[in-house]
Amino acid sequence: MFLYEVRFECYSDTTISQAEKAINALLDCWRYNGQIIGREFPLVLKEAVFACRVVSPLQDSLLEKYQSNQVKRAKQGLHDVGLLSPKLKLLGRDINSDDSDECHTPKWQVLYTNYLQTCSPLRCGEHFTPIPLHRLPAVANGDHKQLIKWQEDWSACDQLQMNGSILEHGALNEISQINSRLFRRGYDLCKRLEYLTQVPTYYYLYRVGGDNLMSEQTRSCPSCGGDWRLEHSVHDIFDFKCDNCRLVSNLSWDFKS
Template identity: 40%
Template sequence: MRLAAPPPDNEPAGHLNVFLGALRNNGQVCGTDWPIVMDNGCCVATVLAPAADSLDERYHGTYVRKCIAEARQVGITFACSPIGPACDCADACACANPSAYVLFTTFLTLESPVRCMDCFGPVPLYPFTARPNADFHDVISWQSDYQSCDHLQMNCTVLERAATRQMSVIDSALAAAGRACCARLSELAGKPFYYYLYRDKGRSAAREAQRRCPACDGPWHLPATLHGCFDLRCDNCRLLSNLAFNLRRPNDDSR
């Protein structure tokens, strides 16, 4: 997706940056990598969008509309045109009526942090329609925090244990923020939203088999691994987890 903001005066790059930030917080643009270049007198950014029509006006929320109006006042207009499908992203969910969703991301993920529980395809945020004068800043912040923790635990050098703990335990600040996002999105969608608790290492397979839901202490082992990642699910508490990666069979980890 190319976004152009002519003409090259009145700080168009600044307005384009603010506009892209508003689109990101509304789920219409993914990630934060959007180098801005000059092309034929226009500021142009190449961005990743969840779908070919993600930048349609009908999906704009309060803040996106505000950015457009403010830019227009100084003679700047935004135009966009799709380039083509992204080559390295998971296939978007095409289910007509997903039964539930899960908040899920990793340090490698570029797509929306909302996944369909039925097909595990990414689902854009904007169709959930934030209330007036709101956006999905909380969800985008959670995604950014989660990815930061995942980076730290993958790199194994700085704050590895602390980062892993944030991703793994239910009473961490990261889990609390993520579960609050799930509750708000669930209210907007009228569907269950699940939160995933990462499980890195376990002491033994026997102890792993005895794990209980950390919120209600109920049984939560699934009969089979779901979407190559989830082995445990509590439908009461809307939580998901995996069997410890160090105790899984070699081919189990398709994460």
């Protein structure tokens, strides 16, 4: 991932609140299009220039060729409040974050996230590296907002069940059961992604608990009831994979060594 400084210069009178609103609207649209990642973008104002730092999945992620109509409109919104187009300065490669996937057509891909991650929720099945969303056709309404919102909800549930102090049961249900609303949303997005990219797209089902190691090892696919155990664990996470249902899962974290 790459760290950029983005500068917005004022060319006519504007108020701080107007400028801030227009800039944040652009940051949201970039994020929903997969051109930047992360949740927090501190914005500073110095001598009529607003500046913030963003992380992009690829060095060229912020180029106009990737922008959505929403991004285009948000840039127009900057001009409407007296700001120039954003100026970008590459600060360097972010060594704290994962590198993006380099496959042009992965053999398979998986929708996967957790409470710590803000990178793309779509990963290459072979390398397990995040696939920049802006490289893919828009999943709905011109960008990837539905995927980002699914990821936010999944991460929030994961955070609740990790903390274990409130709403733990309901949160765990959402990320581990195939009758949950979160599952249905994500599973539909997987189908849509598979249709758009022609790459087999799997959904990850979280698994924890269970009675004993034996019953967990012989657990069948929750959708078709078939045998889905993998001979070897993939990326140290996936121990089950059903190619019919496009589902992957782990051996219950309670019994995983």
